[in-house]
Amino acid sequence: MKMNPWTLSVLLLLAGPLGADPDWHVEYPDSFCVVEGSTATIPCSFTHPAVHKRTGPVVERAERVVWCHSNKYCSEPNVYDSSNVRADSRFRYLGDLDGNCTLKIIKTVKRDAARYRFRFETNVEGYTGLRGVRVNVTNGEDVKVRSSVTDHVVKEGGQVTLTCTSACSFHQLDVHWYRKGHALSEKGPALHLSSLTNDDTGNYTCSLDSSKQKTSAPWSLIVVVDEGRYARRVAVPVVSVVLAVVLLLLAGLVFAKRRHAQKKASEVIQKQEVNCKQEAVGASEEVSYSTVHFKRNSSRSAPGPEHEIVYSEVVH
Template sequence: MAVWDKKILWAVMLVLTGALGQRVNYPDPVCGVKGSTVLLPCSFNTLKSINGTEVLIEIIRVVWCQNHEICQGTTPSVYNSSSNFNNSRYRYLGDNKGDCTLQISDLQKEDNATFRFRMEANDGRATFTERSGVRVTVVDGDQMKINSSRDDGEFKRGEAVTLNCSAAICTIHQLEVTWFRDGHALSETGPALHLSYLTAKDSGNYTCGLKKNNRTLSIPYRLHVEGGGLPLIVGLVVGVLLVLFAIILVFCIMKRKRAAGLDQTAVGRDGEQEHSDNIYSNDFLQLAEQQGPSSAVEEVSYASVQFTHKKQARYWRLLNMALFIPSDFGIFNMEPIFPCSGF
């Protein structure tokens, strides 16, 4: 009879505390792959009043346990706020105010159980355990799989894609995974691999698996990016040509302006030379008249040729200097060889 009386007493206490406003909010059942990390979101409410009298309740101890209805006394626990010997795989992310979230890392077979939360207060009437708990299912060695927006794996250059690594049975949000492309490990470790602005280098066979369990490696997902690198190469070549054309155009304009300034200087000097040549020609003609018509014609022709040759030679010499043509190429009776000569 004593055993039945104790059970009845606990049932009455649970009913009374529930009626007074105490409760624990557990998440839906959680499924996890062995070796992965799962989160048990949890919140709780404490008493505000007892028998119509407002009371100040302070939570002094919190406990998470497995497969026990009330986590009382010496019941084994996975986390106890009063203990210094808690298993590091179980991390309490909550507080003593209303958050009772628990994180379980490196899931093991023994975690395949029902977890319950207990809060103990400075007033025994506010101590409470929610018996419903949260069910955790552990899947051992389940092969991972990769899901994508396109099953065929065909993408165009510049598109984006997200690859999701998950278990075939469980829906998991906190996986410590390793991603591979053509057998080479990538830096990403989350359950989702986001590839933005795809290029040819992103093509390959992608696989994923739990970081601590190589047996979970997924079937390869083949990703192929169309277009290759040809459009990029063509664009770079066109860009370089445009830049070179712009540089040559500016260079030619500057050279032409400089040559025009030097030509004006040369014209002034040619005027002075032409005046001197005219004097020389007049004197020469007077002398030629005295020597006879035939001799005069020959001398005038020779003087004219010499005058033209000197003027052209002076012009091309100045132009070659303006265009920085080396002296080895400075043949003054020829046009200068330079890309801007026909500009």
């Protein structure tokens, strides 16, 4: 059967390079949901066979990668083209030239809804993943916060996981979280809160972009005190205070006993000193002194009866 050149060209594009291994392949999801105004990442991977040369099989890298939509063979214009810097800047290529063809769409709009295809070209041939991935853009009005707990009240020290949900699957969407209107550092479809304290109490919301245009209704979290935990927390300082008081009383008792012993010893020493002084005074009083005074006549006449020896004083 004869085949015209145009038909042959189409078949080559569909099947890949002529005579090539069936390993020419592009893999992406069948469809992908994006919320208008959000940023989404479309996962993608590609493979191609080794080129057989005299020296053996050699793996060739892609030299050009292209993302297009509403264009079956990725001819101009394209949303991303590695060889064309004028492509739409909202579409960013996160992949490489070796097998990763992930595409990021920033701040999606309604017109971004389309079927996207990826094409890569080596120095030998090129290949387009004709199946493509269908991107659906929704308005995101049904953005909600769901919780891992059925009740809004959680005990202190517990944990909870909040999930931002919508009509789309959020595993590839950028999600911003807020508590009491203030942005949190955590990003992603799930917010994990553990070791809860009273500071975690408040209204939580999630948004699909930093402008808060697609924001969920608030979800209220109330963290209450765990009575058992509170009792243990209060008991520890009370026991510490009691032990401190007991130690102070023991220290005061020991100090008082030492002071009493020192005072008693001092009194004994003073009493001994007094006894020694009294004994010294008693010994000195036993000494006797005698004084004799003689009265004589001034004349040298012979003594007579009138001359009497007068003992004026005798002192013992």
